[in-house]
Amino acid sequence: MADFNSIPIQGWEFIEHDDGVPFRARGLYTHSTWARTFSSVPELFIQPESQEEIEKAVNLARKLRRRITTVGCGHSPSDMTCTSSWLLNLDNFNKVLSIDKETGLCVLQAGIRLYDLSAALDRAGLAMPSLGSINEQSIAGAISTGTHGSSLRHGLVSESITALKITLADGKTRSCSPTENPELFRAALLSLGALGIITEVTFRAVPVFSLAWEQSIDADSRIFKLWDDTLWTQSDFVRVWWFPYMCRAVVWKADVVNPEDLKSGAVSHREPPVSYYDNWLGYVVYHNLLALARWVPRITPWIEWFVFGMQYGFGNGEKTRTGAVQPSQKAFLMNCLYSQSVNEWAIPLRKGPEALQRLGAWLHNLKPGDPGFVEHGIPYSAEGLWVHSPVEVRASDSTVKTSAERGNRPFLDPTRSDEPTLYLNAIMYRAYHLEPRNRATERYYEGFEWLMRDLGGKPHWAKSFTVSQEEFAAWYGKDFAEWKRIRDSSDPEGMFVGPWHRRYLLGAGEALPLEEKEIGRELASNGGVRVVGKQAAEIF
Helix, strand or coil: CCCCHHCCCCCEEEECCCCCCEEECCCCCCCECCCCEEECCEEEEEEECCCCHHHHHHHHHHHHHCCEEEEECCCCCCCCCCCEEEECCCCCCCEEEECCCCCCEEEEEEECEHHHHHHHHHHCCCCCCCCCCCCCCEEEHHCCCCCCCCEECCCCCHHHHHEEEEEEECCCEEECCCCCCHHHHHHCCCCCCCCCEEEEEEEEECCCCCEEEEEEEEEEEHHHHHHHHHHCCCCEEEEEEEEEEEEEEEEEEEEECCCCHHHHHHCCEECCCCHHCCCCHHHHHHHHHHHHHHHCCHHHHHHHHHHHHHHHHCCCCCCEEEEEEEEHHHHHCCCCCCCEEEEEEEEEEHHHHHHHHHHHHHHHCCCCCCCCCCCCCCCCCCCCCCCCCCCEEEEEECCCCCHHHHHCCCCCCCCCEEEEEEEEEEEEEHHHHCCCCCHHHHHHHHHHHHHHHHHCCECCCCCCCCCHHHHHHHHHHHHHHHHHHHHHHHCCCCCCCCCCHHHHHHCCCCCCCCCCCEEEECCCCCCEEEEEEEEHHHHC
């Protein structure tokens, strides 16, 4: 058996001669999140191209006492995927293995990106039932972090998964589904990379469909009045962008187009009009205004008024409508623009107006007697705090599934099990990869998280948050304990455990033999934070 010194970490390929299976790895690689919020320098960057190569990487890691972290597009702004040990990426393990056009069942290698999956499904006359706002993630990454769309007809993207294969720390690959290893299945559906490496996914697609969508803007007070009766049920898919400084909201609604209308020509595909916001000029202007606001934060409300007024109209309460008819995989997407910190929580849908009104009152520093005043209760000052827009508002509902379908509800699913869920997504842009000054992001999220907790919320696993392991244990109860039990039995030595998992999931306790511990952080040249780790066994 080769030892670690025989692996040329500056080369791309090492083949162990006793089995002929390639070990495609290299060193001198820097991993960074999409937003460049965090980075790390792994000892090895591994890109396997077969199931045998994945199992070999796990077996080598176990024998050479290394941790493995799996990463896709790195869209999460957190340090979840940072490691100084081995980083494994499945971009070259991304084939569609089979598609059954009759049942919609598709078998996929887990590294396939959602844009490639959507294209393959479209060629077969199929589509994903729902998508989030981007399609850069791998299918494994999307389900492992709890990705969701915006519809009361759907919960998490993982509700369409009918079976998985996952390679565990012993180097063996298990199959799981609601009927085969069901507990492992429910844990792996939202695994956070801590159980093993998901290698194969069986996904149930739906017949291809197009969406006719329209968006309008109005005063947020009107949106609040429509909340319970109309807003979320008026169309198949609905999402809202709320602008606190303007007290306005953009409502995007989309309905599935009758395929016969497309065939007959009664309805035809058409693209939305392109505004300045969507071209290079708008991109550059807004980016530089955000950069200016780092030094003069007080102009932030004016910037938001100008930029989004140019996009949607300036008059308060004025309706500006745009729309299009597009294939679903295109209609769902939006431009994320620039590097950003993102803090997203799930609360009961019915508490949405209260949440936004309280957040708005806090951000505006409203006092009793001021128009729009409500008692926000947030015990932190927003004096001198200027935040970015919009707050993205989306709905999801896991309760629409039948009792049989609930066998694939992840243990760590943040959506409500008893009522519809609202996701509130607060962003802070990092113009040219630089954080806003004067602790603006920290102060915003401190107040935002306090409010979300007060409303019974739970954070989106892939976003930024400050939550203790004890809080998660209390919120998820028996499901959290069960997830931890399965994780510990699947990976008893902690091959897939890092500082992020210890901080939020495992809590205080003795380090596992292969667990990686964080030993330091430093400012990176790209404006983010470089995380440095070390195997626990090498520290203690």
